[in-house]
Amino acid sequence: MGNYSKALEFYDKSLKIRERSLPPNHPDLAISYNNIGLAYDNMGNYSKALEFYEKAIKILEKSLPPNHPDLATSYNNIGAAYSNIGNYSKALEFYEKAIKIREKALPPNHPDLATSYSSAGSAYDTMGNYSKALEFYDKLHKIYEKSLLPNHADLATSYNNIGHVYDNMGNYSKALELYENAIKILQKSLPPNHPDLATSYNRIGSLYDSMGNYSKALEFYDKSLEIRENSLPSNHPNLATSYNSIGLAYNNMGNYPKALEFYDKSLEIREEALPPNHPDLATSYHSIGLAYNNMGNYPKALEFYDESVEIREEALPPNHPDLATSYHSIGLANNNMGNYSKALEFYDKSLEIRENALPQSHPDLATSYNNIAHVYDNMGNYLKALEFYFQQQHRCSVLQHR
Incomplete structure (x- = not known):
């Protein structure tokens, strides 16, 4: 039902009874702490969730054998909380602990193993390690194909996840195929206001945005936002994601004041709900910078780009595509000045990052070569400009024949 505040009320009552009647290391206390952590997790309060998950794991590590499945569940929950606050390397540390236990203790098609593979795949995807992400998502998908009915919502989630990796790799046709597989299942299997449908709509919107079909992107972003506004608390990070996405579409359509209106809504939630070094905050600062850059206010754009890149340099691995995006945007603002x-x-x-992190057919590579050529052109170094223009033309021909 998604009434997490009501759930917390009853979990707290249960916890008070258990704290009075049980010894402090009793496994049932760990269950209470874990349930409260899950409720906070679903409400988007990830630091509070982590606090209760860690209380649970301290009890479980003392009271259970080291390969017990309940330990794996707790490790996975802690990993998810770290992932939600943007600490992906710490998240993977706990996901790997969970996978190690589950691969030994469970049959190979067990749903809990699928959960672990999904979590690890998501963390690697966010960190820009797309080959590793696909490795875990493929393991997950094989489990689902063997164990689930073809219209099961979890199978749709799997299509969505794999599609998202291909989306990040710039293979938009493959991504769209997988997203459409997902949405067909979800529309049949879930109520029309389910949060998973909102996620799917937002991803399809983002894909159309990347393909330059902004009106189509807005259509799907609006579907996603309608669900989230009706089903989530007003300060939930997923609402911020929707507002940022809509802002991006308006930005790409040249409606910069409208873009800033949605970017500001997104930033307001993220500054309240997330830690100050969270990558999603960097996304908000970068988006606002883009709007100011497009409006010709380059010093203001650089101010926001600098805030964004400071977070990304701290929170992301040095070869992450989002860092490349930040550097590219700072370069663009300086070029305009x-x-x-x-x-x-x-x-x-x-x-340098894009050549190492992205497939050779990725459109961002062509953009990089084109913009570098443009700078050399502006500087009067026409031979060097031609060298990069030829590189850009080559990338474009690869894209057309992919």
Whole structure:
């Protein structure tokens, strides 16, 4: 039903009884702590969730054998909480503990193993390690294909996850195929206001945004937002995701004041709900920077880009595509201000990451080559400009024949 505050009320009553009647290391106390953690998790209060998950794990590590499935569940929950606050390397540490137990203790098609593979795949996807993400998502999908009916909602989630990796890799046709597989299942198997449908609609919207079909993107973003506004608390991070997505579409359509209106809504939630070094905050700052850049206010754009890149350099691995995006945007603002040497410095940093992290057919590579060529053109170095324009043309031909 999703009434998490009511759930918390009853979990608290249960906990008070157990704290009075049980010894402090009793497994039933761990169950209470875990349930309260889950409720806070679902409400988007991830630091509070982590506090209760850690209380649970302290009891379970003392009272259960080291390969017990309940330990794996707790490790996975702690991993999810770290993932939600943006600490993906810490999340993977706990996900791997859970996987190690579950691969030994459970049959190979057990749903809990599927949960672990899904969690690890998501963390690797967010960290920009797409091959590793696909490895875990493929393991997950094989379990679901063997154990679930073809219209099961979890199978749709699996299609969504794999589609998201292909989306991040720039393979939009493959991503759309997988997203559409997912949405067909979800529309049959879930009520029309289910949060998983909102996630699917938002992802399809994001894909259309990347493909340049902004009106189609807005259509799906609006579907997603309608569900989230009706089913989530007003400060939930997923609402911030919807507002940011809608802002991005308006930005791409050239409606910058409207874009800023939605970016500000997103930022307000994220600043309240997330820790100050969370990657989603960096996304908000970067989005606002983009709008100011497009409005010609380059110093204001750089102010927000700097806030974004500061978080990303701290929170993400050094070869993450989002860092490349930040460097590219800072380069673009400097280019627009006529600071060509500074622009080249950041374009080069961006290109180095993209050449190492992205498939050779990714459209962002073509954008990098084109913009570097443009700077050399502005500087009067036409031979160097031609070199990068040819690189850009090559990437475009790869994209057309992919």
